Amino acid sequence: MAVKKDYKDQTLAERLRDRKYYVPDSNPEFVKEVEKIGQTPAHMCFQCGTCTGSCPSAPRSTYRIRLFMRKINLGLEEEILTDPDLWLCTTCYSCTDRCPRDLAPTDAIMAMRNLAARRDIVPRNFLKTAQAIYASGHGVPNNDANRAARVKLGLDAEPDTTHKYPEYLEGIRKIMDHYGLKERADKILAEEG
Amino acid sequence: MAEVKKYEEPRIGVFVCHCGTNIAGSIDIKAVMEYASTLPNVVIADDYQYMCSTPGQNKIGEAIEEQKLTGVVVAACSPRLHEPTFRAATKEGGLNPFRFEMANIREQNSWVHMHQPEEATDKAKDAVRIAVAKASLLEDLIPKSVPVERAAMVVGGGVGGMQAALDLASAGIKTYLVEKEPSIGGKMSQLDKTFPTLDCSQCILTPKMVDVYRHENIELLTYTEVEAVEGYIGNFDVTLRKKARGVMTPDEATERGIIGGGCNGCGDCEDVCPVIRPNPFELGMSPMKAIYIYHAQVSPLIYTIDFDSCVKCGLCVDVCGDKKAIELDAQDTFETVKVGTIVLATGYDIFPVEEKHEWGYKNYDNVITSLEFERLICASGPTGGHLIRPSDGATPKKVGFVLCAGSRDNTGVGKPYCSRFCCMYSLKHAHQIIEKIPGAVPYIFYMDIRSFGKMYEEFYYRIQDEGAKFIRGRVANIQEDPVTKNLHINTEDTLLGRPIDVEVDMVVLAAAVQPAAETEATRRLFGVSCSQDGWLLEAHPKLNPCGTTTAGVYLAGVCQGPKDIPDTVAQAEGAASAASIPIHRGEVELEPYFAVCIEDICAGCGMCINLCPYQALALVEKDGRTVMQVTEAKCKGCGTCGGFCPGGAIRMQHFTTPQIVAQIDAFLLGGEQ
Numbered sequence: 001m002a003v004k005k006d007y008k009d010q011t012l013a014e015r016l017r018d019r020k021y022y023v024p025d026s027n028p029e030f031v032k033e034v035e036k037i038g039q040t041p042a043h044m045c046f047q048c049g050t051c052t053g054s055c056p057s058a059p060r061s062t063y064r065i066r067l068f069m070r071k072i073n074l075g076l077e078e079e080i081l082t083d084p085d086l087w088l089c090t091t092c093y094s095c096t097d098r099c100p101r102d103l104a105p106t107d108a109i110m111a112m113r114n115l116a117a118r119r120d121i122v123p124r125n126f127l128k129t130a131q132a133i134y135a136s137g138h139g140v141p142n143n144d145a146n147r148a149a150r151v152k153l154g155l156d157a158e159p160d161t162t163h164k165y166p167e168y169l170e171g172i173r174k175i176m177d178h179y180g181l182k183e184r185a186d187k188i189l190a191e192e193g
Numbered sequence: 194m195a196e197v198k199k200y201e202e203p204r205i206g207v208f209v210c211h212c213g214t215n216i217a218g219s220i221d222i223k224a225v226m227e228y229a230s231t232l233p234n235v236v237i238a239d240d241y242q243y244m245c246s247t248p249g250q251n252k253i254g255e256a257i258e259e260q261k262l263t264g265v266v267v268a269a270c271s272p273r274l275h276e277p278t279f280r281a282a283t284k285e286g287g288l289n290p291f292r293f294e295m296a297n298i299r300e301q302n303s304w305v306h307m308h309q310p311e312e313a314t315d316k317a318k319d320a321v322r323i324a325v326a327k328a329s330l331l332e333d334l335i336p337k338s339v340p341v342e343r344a345a346m347v348v349g350g351g352v353g354g355m356q357a358a359l360d361l362a363s364a365g366i367k368t369y370l371v372e373k374e375p376s377i378g379g380k381m382s383q384l385d386k387t388f389p390t391l392d393c394s395q396c397i398l399t400p401k402m403v404d405v406y407r408h409e410n411i412e413l414l415t416y417t418e419v420e421a422v423e424g425y426i427g428n429f430d431v432t433l434r435k436k437a438r439g440v441m442t443p444d445e446a447t448e449r450g451i452i453g454g455g456c457n458g459c460g461d462c463e464d465v466c467p468v469i470r471p472n473p474f475e476l477g478m479s480p481m482k483a484i485y486i487y488h489a490q491v492s493p494l495i496y497t498i499d500f501d502s503c504v505k506c507g508l509c510v511d512v513c514g515d516k517k518a519i520e521l522d523a524q525d526t527f528e529t530v531k532v533g534t535i536v537l538a539t540g541y542d543i544f545p546v547e548e549k550h551e552w553g554y555k556n557y558d559n560v561i562t563s564l565e566f567e568r569l570i571c572a573s574g575p576t577g578g579h580l581i582r583p584s585d586g587a588t589p590k591k592v593g594f595v596l597c598a599g600s601r602d603n604t605g606v607g608k609p610y611c612s613r614f615c616c617m618y619s620l621k622h623a624h625q626i627i628e629k630i631p632g633a634v635p636y637i638f639y640m641d642i643r644s645f646g647k648m649y650e651e652f653y654y655r656i657q658d659e660g661a662k663f664i665r666g667r668v669a670n671i672q673e674d675p676v677t678k679n680l681h682i683n684t685e686d687t688l689l690g691r692p693i694d695v696e697v698d699m700v701v702l703a704a705a706v707q708p709a710a711e712t713e714a715t716r717r718l719f720g721v722s723c724s725q726d727g728w729l730l731e732a733h734p735k736l737n738p739c740g741t742t743t744a745g746v747y748l749a750g751v752c753q754g755p756k757d758i759p760d761t762v763a764q765a766e767g768a769a770s771a772a773s774i775p776i777h778r779g780e781v782e783l784e785p786y787f788a789v790c791i792e793d794i795c796a797g798c799g800m801c802i803n804l805c806p807y808q809a810l811a812l813v814e815k816d817g818r819t820v821m822q823v824t825e826a827k828c829k830g831c832g833t834c835g836g837f838c839p840g841g842a843i844r845m846q847h848f849t850t851p852q853i854v855a856q857i858d859a860f861l862l863g864g865e866q
Contacts, residue, residue: 019691019692020692020694021686021689021691021693021694022693022694023694023695023696024696041658043657043658043660044657044658046657046663047665047688066688067688067689067690070686070688070689071689073662074686074689101654
């Protein structure tokens with residue numbers, strides 16, 4: 001177990017926190033959960049680094065898909081689910097295409113986002129997107145600039161989606177309500193204030 | 194004796210090799226060639242991209258014919274590589290092959306002076322000048338053929354030695370298999386299962402042991418050591434010490450007139466023996482009597498008395514009864530056998546891993562070695578195959594496997610090399626605990642997983658899928674919990690980038706391997722070299738991995754360097770094949786580099802006789818005078834006698850005093866006469 005020391009200064013306490021990995025601090029079942037949701041055998045990762053090397057997000061951020069795969073196998077559940085980097089995957093699937101052990105790291109990430117969401121850990125931008133879809137059927141709804149561009153190109157101002165056929169919005173909302181997505185987004189955003 | 198040609202004036206041809214850019218990249222070939230043509234006695238200087246190629250060799254033959262050469266100099270690579278090639282080319286051209294001299298301007302020049310072209314070119318000129326000086330004085334020499342004894346010896350009865358012996362014997366050659374232990378089988382007989390097929394080690398080994406025991410061409414000499422070796426390829430006289438076993442085989446009993454007697458392996462003697470000591474086959478983890486066999490499948494099934502612990506109470510003699518197999522006053526006996534070729538298969542030992550204090554072996558109860566693990570997990574082992582913690586006999590659930598325990602270690606305590614099979618057997622161990630102990634978790638601490646062999650990477654994949662936990666990081670230290678006797682393994686998870694502490698019930702150290710204790714003494718007896726780390730040295734690491742620099746002596750198995758069972762068996766078959774060639778040919782040619790006594794000058798003082806390390810010299814009476822005589826086949830041409838002879842009466846063929854003096858003069862005088 002990590003050794004806890006009582007520092008009065010909380011900044012100092014954080015800086016000097018025992019970061020050693022102790023097996024009892026981890027959750028050995030975590031990898032199984034991720035595999036069940038993600039439907040990919042994450043325990044077979046042999047840490048070659050092809051994933052991080054393929055990742056378009058990695059050069060521009062601190063997102064390291066290989067490190068997430070390692071942490072899954074070490075059962076570092078808390079650390080992963082509270083890590084903002086978890087949400088930096090663009091789901092381009094380059095890592096999945098190239099993984100020599102034929103794993104789907106992207107799907108493991110998606111699985112862990114699901115697990116994080118169960119604990120209401122979701123970044124604002126993702127929640128706002130959920131609200132936008134509920135309101136318009138689009139994550140990025142149409143706007144005037146877009147409409148003008150479309151008309152200039154000889155297209156209808158509105159695309160053949162819920163924008164043109166708002167009667168189908170009801171169906172989308174039904175699906176989202178089934179999973180309580182909008183309700184949860186509203187709740188989390190309200191709590192955050 | 195073939196005709197010896199007489200030449201009046203030396204006529205030397207010099208050929209400079211580019212070796213692609215290996216030599217030409219730093220040495221000015223044209224300058225060397227032009228310089229060579231100015232040297233005394235040189236009648237032609239030429240160059241070629243690759244002198245060893247067919248057109249290159251043809252140049253030599255053509256020049257010999259056209260220029261009536263008396264000597265050939267090739268400036269190229271090491272004579273160890275291409276001297277035989279160019280000797281053959283010289284012979285092809287019609288000259289005696291020993292009228293060839295090589296100047297090494299590659300290994301000893303262009304490769305080491307890659308960035309100093311001017312100095313390298315000057316040095317190449319020196320080398321060529323020296324070679325020309327010697328070539329001018331070379332003489333025709335006739336190699337001597339000697340018959341080869343139609344028998345072979347294999348030293349070491351592990352899986353490598355057994356395979357070599359079986360192959361030699363099956364090729365129709367009488368083979369002596371010498372093993373220092375009472376039974377053949379070696380390390381492989383101590384293993385439980387083998388990777389990656391998970392074959393039971395004993396199950397695949399014992400049929401071979403039986404084949405060896407039964408083979409009509411194999412004379413199995415267990416509990417026997419090599420005492421002395423004399424002779425040379427084709428004619429080795431090997432003196433063997435047959436250690437006092439104290440128990441007669443049925444054949445030995447019959448020889449003594451005890452018909453129907455001798456040891457039948459019944460084991461009655463073991464039951465009555467009062468002396469109990471640790472069993473080395475079980476690494477001291479189970480008891481053994483003073484009269485013993487190591488395990489049930491020994492071959493030959495003959496008991497042995499350990500006279501260091503035997504109290505000579507005589508109970509065994511009484512219980513043996515009419516078989517009269519036991520002789521308490523047995524003494525070591527000696528036997529000399531003559532063989533044509535020899536295969537060394539002396540194997541390995543486990544590195545004493547307690548010398549790496551940080552892992553606590555022999556200090557913490559629950560830290561064991563992999564070989565101990567093999568015995569503990571083996572159904573015929575001391576615990577009947579139940580893996581237990583030495584501290585309390587409990588079944589471990591979490592087991593840490595420490596790879597590179599003493600391997601890849603340049604501290605001087607461990608071994609700098611990779612021991613090559615530890616990764617794979619540790620994967621196998623992980624599989625075994627998952628299979629045998631429900632809920633067991635193996636933690637494998639590794640730097641790299643070297644799963645290089647056929648189906649090995651697939652095995653690694655399988656074991657990871659079975660649930661083994663892999664932690665990339667060399668174990669820094671192990672600490673014992675004094676109460677629970679559990680162990681905390683500390684390292685960095687280098688893939689996580691953080692220190693890590695894993696508490697386990699038991700630690701298995703994949704200890705490095707080192708040459709067997711007797712290897713050093715054995716190799717000296719056979720005149721075989723070793724590398725810095727003690728492994729026996731092959732003649733060439735790539736092109737002659739089974740041979741040694743001593744003609745007629747070959748290597749098989751781990752004694753040449755760490756290797757797993759498939760590689761050991763493959764090398765053993767290679768060594769057996771190589772060792773059978775001279776025997777099947779029936780005779781070998783010896784290089785004519787022997788000493789020759791100039792009888793007119795020899796004073797018969799005999800000073801040289803005792804100096805000779807090979808017992809090749811003797812004094813004889815000739816025409817009323819005492820002179821020295823050389824047994825050419827025994828002489829290795831070392832030059833000890835020639836250098837010492839006070840009267841200068843000993844000529845070292847191919848290294849005569851005038852030839853060596855000419856070389857020295859050519860160097861010191863820089864070509865001036």
